[in-house]
Amino acid sequence: MKAKDVKLQNLSKVYPARKGTGKDVYAVDNISLDIQPGEFVTLLGPSGCGKTTTLRMIAGFERPTGGDILLGDKSIRNLSPDRRDTAMVFQTYALFPNLNVYDNISYGLKIKKLSAEAIRKKVGDILDLTGLTGLQDRHTNELSGGQQQRVALARALVMEPGVLLFDEPLSNLDAKLRIQMRTEIRKIQRAVGITAVYVTHDQAEAMSMSDRIVIMKDGHIVQVGTPKEIYYSPADEFASNFIGTANILHGTVQEVAANGNLTVSVLDTVLKGVPCATAHKVGDPCTLVVRPEACSVQESGLFPAEVTLSTFMGSYQLYELDLQGSKFTVHENNPKNKHIYQAGEYTHLSMDIADIHVI
Amino acid sequence: MKVNPSLMEKRNRAFQDPVLLTTIVLVVALLLLFVLMPLFSIMKGSFLDKNGTISVSAYISLFHNKNFLTAFRNTMKLGIIVGITSTIVGFLFAYVRQCVKSPFKKLFSVIEIMPIISPPFVLALSAITLLGRRGLITYRLLGIRDFDIYGLKGLIVVQTMVFFPIAAMTLDGLLENFDVALEEAARNLGASRLKVFTSVRIPMLASGLANVFLLSFIESVTDFSNPMILGGGYKTLASQIYIQAIGNYDTQTGTAIAAILLLVTVAVFVVQKAVLDKRSYITLTGKASRTREMIDDKSIMIPTNLICLLISFWVLLFYVFLVLSAFFKTWGADYTLVTKNFAYVFKYSMKPVKDTLLIAVLAAPIGGLLSMIVAYLVVRKHFFGRRFVEYVSMLGMAVPGTVFGLGYILTFNTKPLVLTNTLWILVIVLVMTRLPVGVRSGMSALRQIDPNIEEAATDLGASTTKVFTSITLPLIRPAFYTGLVFSFVKSMTAISAVIFLVSANYNLLTVRVMQHVDKGQFGYAAALSVILMVIVFVAVGIMNLILKRLGHSNGRTNMLQ
Numbered sequence: 001m002k003a004k005d006v007k008l009q010n011l012s013k014v015y016p017a018r019k020g021t022g023k024d025v026y027a028v029d030n031i032s033l034d035i036q037p038g039e040f041v042t043l044l045g046p047s048g049c050g051k052t053t054t055l056r057m058i059a060g061f062e063r064p065t066g067g068d069i070l071l072g073d074k075s076i077r078n079l080s081p082d083r084r085d086t087a088m089v090f091q092t093y094a095l096f097p098n099l100n101v102y103d104n105i106s107y108g109l110k111i112k113k114l115s116a117e118a119i120r121k122k123v124g125d126i127l128d129l130t131g132l133t134g135l136q137d138r139h140t141n142e143l144s145g146g147q148q149q150r151v152a153l154a155r156a157l158v159m160e161p162g163v164l165l166f167d168e169p170l171s172n173l174d175a176k177l178r179i180q181m182r183t184e185i186r187k188i189q190r191a192v193g194i195t196a197v198y199v200t201h202d203q204a205e206a207m208s209m210s211d212r213i214v215i216m217k218d219g220h221i222v223q224v225g226t227p228k229e230i231y232y233s234p235a236d237e238f239a240s241n242f243i244g245t246a247n248i249l250h251g252t253v254q255e256v257a258a259n260g261n262l263t264v265s266v267l268d269t270v271l272k273g274v275p276c277a278t279a280h281k282v283g284d285p286c287t288l289v290v291r292p293e294a295c296s297v298q299e300s301g302l303f304p305a306e307v308t309l310s311t312f313m314g315s316y317q318l319y320e321l322d323l324q325g326s327k328f329t330v331h332e333n334n335p336k337n338k339h340i341y342q343a344g345e346y347t348h349l350s351m352d353i354a355d356i357h358v359i
Numbered sequence: 360m361k362v363n364p365s366l367m368e369k370r371n372r373a374f375q376d377p378v379l380l381t382t383i384v385l386v387v388a389l390l391l392l393f394v395l396m397p398l399f400s401i402m403k404g405s406f407l408d409k410n411g412t413i414s415v416s417a418y419i420s421l422f423h424n425k426n427f428l429t430a431f432r433n434t435m436k437l438g439i440i441v442g443i444t445s446t447i448v449g450f451l452f453a454y455v456r457q458c459v460k461s462p463f464k465k466l467f468s469v470i471e472i473m474p475i476i477s478p479p480f481v482l483a484l485s486a487i488t489l490l491g492r493r494g495l496i497t498y499r500l501l502g503i504r505d506f507d508i509y510g511l512k513g514l515i516v517v518q519t520m521v522f523f524p525i526a527a528m529t530l531d532g533l534l535e536n537f538d539v540a541l542e543e544a545a546r547n548l549g550a551s552r553l554k555v556f557t558s559v560r561i562p563m564l565a566s567g568l569a570n571v572f573l574l575s576f577i578e579s580v581t582d583f584s585n586p587m588i589l590g591g592g593y594k595t596l597a598s599q600i601y602i603q604a605i606g607n608y609d610t611q612t613g614t615a616i617a618a619i620l621l622l623v624t625v626a627v628f629v630v631q632k633a634v635l636d637k638r639s640y641i642t643l644t645g646k647a648s649r650t651r652e653m654i655d656d657k658s659i660m661i662p663t664n665l666i667c668l669l670i671s672f673w674v675l676l677f678y679v680f681l682v683l684s685a686f687f688k689t690w691g692a693d694y695t696l697v698t699k700n701f702a703y704v705f706k707y708s709m710k711p712v713k714d715t716l717l718i719a720v721l722a723a724p725i726g727g728l729l730s731m732i733v734a735y736l737v738v739r740k741h742f743f744g745r746r747f748v749e750y751v752s753m754l755g756m757a758v759p760g761t762v763f764g765l766g767y768i769l770t771f772n773t774k775p776l777v778l779t780n781t782l783w784i785l786v787i788v789l790v791m792t793r794l795p796v797g798v799r800s801g802m803s804a805l806r807q808i809d810p811n812i813e814e815a816a817t818d819l820g821a822s823t824t825k826v827f828t829s830i831t832l833p834l835i836r837p838a839f840y841t842g843l844v845f846s847f848v849k850s851m852t853a854i855s856a857v858i859f860l861v862s863a864n865y866n867l868l869t870v871r872v873m874q875h876v877d878k879g880q881f882g883y884a885a886a887l888s889v890i891l892m893v894i895v896f897v898a899v900g901i902m903n904l905i906l907k908r909l910g911h912s913n914g915r916t917n918m919l920q
Contacts, residue, residue, distance in 0.1 A: 061814055080376065081817045088818045094811035098833035107829075108819030159819060 004072035004162030011067035029219035045216035087156035294355035301350030397766025404614035445575035449526025480584035509591025581759035583855035628757035700886035719850035730797025760855025804838035
């Protein structure tokens, strides 16, 4: 399998202003991205962020207004979709209702004019790989949602494209199947070693499947990074809130140490030795991000707090705290043998300063 | 960054696909040549006087011409009355079918189908047999000596019978998609059945009813054959075009009348589109909603069923007597049943039978395929001139057949393209007059197909042609086949446009019937009509049988419907 790299260079998609409004719509605004061969990259963002438009530009269904798309170092900007070495798995599956499973999967191979023997072999292999063996004579309306999903995947995979494109492929499945399918897609992608670009608005999907996540908002890229990087070192408040739950505190830089660590005053507390990767000056306002599971509610701690909500969630106790007017969420893990505070109690919020991320 | 308008890029893409580009150019050329040119010829003809100089003399003399003014008033009056009566009767049938419990629903749908698949003039022929000066009902049964079916009242009766089924079927679709939950909500809030009808159903159907009224109005004012047969002294524009241009060799007056009639129908058509676009509460959600509980309240069930039954028997009576009158020895005098009429037409009219069949067999598939191609281009492709293709292919809906016919004569009897006296001018005019209906049904079928399915095919390497033939066409096959059957029927029964274009070489059955009517040979006319209807019924039956066979061989077509 010849996995290819994908390069997006200053890619833009502008829809001309509708009469009367006078403002062009920048669906995708000057984004650049390098995707390595065999890499699984997820475009993640709320609806309208430009992720699907970007994917459709790679597939060739939308023409870029500006910039270029390189697949394996060759520009594919001016190729029509049928001549691109891409294969897409659609949100609606888009199986051909007039063809059975076998004919759906072999559709593209027949257009490539492969020999009947080669087609039979390839389709057989892909049926095995996707666990569809035995269903090849079924009609598409005789399949369950998960099976239709597999056919859509098989139909794209069998083409051995340079890059595999996924447009929210799991959004029509029920919750349990969605989780099962995402591991399966990831397994198959790893086994085949194909480059994949995956669009979703589901952060759990993005976290569990991707080598790298691209967070998008309003046609811009907010952050590119591994799931870990994105989770622990979000680039801004938007990124920190979009992936997982985040507590945000606003403070002022009091001191910058030689190693870059900061002393920050937050609310009425001064935090020393806050790790920081970005340059700050004394007197700068700064934003601190802490994940709820990195915090704890205790008798003593960094900040005095009032418990406003205390709910047992099974694997953790959910607290909502009032920190002098700021709302703060805490997940106290494995609460079975811990002291549980009730709403209305006054207590303290405790955390390890090393768990704080400064934006 | 420089911003190029993306629309230009999309349009330019057509140039990357030579097949697509050729198809677009071909379609545009066909529309220019066979829809716009004939209409242009009409306009041109109406502004040229006998010496070939430009003048408005034809219009000036028309508006001083009492006959024309009367015909204009007559046409409008008839159109409005038939528009109202067809809407009322059509609504009644649709309402009973969709909402009221009735043991006669099969019968009612047969009654709705009959006028649609039979030639437009057969009911007028029967009307003369039954209600004419020596009619079986009026003269024989009731003994009325001076009853005159010819004129306004005869036309109202016959046109309503011919046009109400289209109204019924349109309203049928609206009522079918009417969300049951809305009615239940109204009942739940304390509304009586009558209150629901007047406060929920009628207001929500208002635009649908207005639409149906305008459709029936257009049908009535463009109707050619019924006024020709049954009009008597009551002259209408559509028939006057023929009488002036062909009967009196006065092309200028003919074209001027055609231009005015065209103006009227296009205006009404534009209004109709606006009405339809403006407020439509009925939406297709694709969600299977629960079946409606049929009204079994006797105070509603009995009267509505009774009225529909009476109308149905009335329509049936006309068909039965059409068949009988083909066997009468002497029309209006001797009612012994003989077969001499058939013997005569079998002897002298076999050529028109063959010609008609040949032309319908050619026109139906050509028209069917062209409609699907145009629909595909309009719905799925972005190219410069897409709107033009959409509007011009739909324009035919507003053009009266007689206007088309006259326009074709004017355009194609001179160089560079001489088509008159050929088979092809008949095929082409039938294809073009059926195009709007075919395109519209193709468009609605396409809009129900997820565009991702076609994108998936493209993504897997299929060219535009391959996508169309391997995916799109199979998916819209039900619409395509239905269109094919319908288009065959309409080609067999068409009269208004083709009557201008038949020749010594190629004559058609319907025109032959009119020629017999013209000479007062009602027996021959009836016999030929019966033969025509038998051919149509048999053909429709065979095609339905084949379609059912095809439909059963794969269970997927029904999921698209």
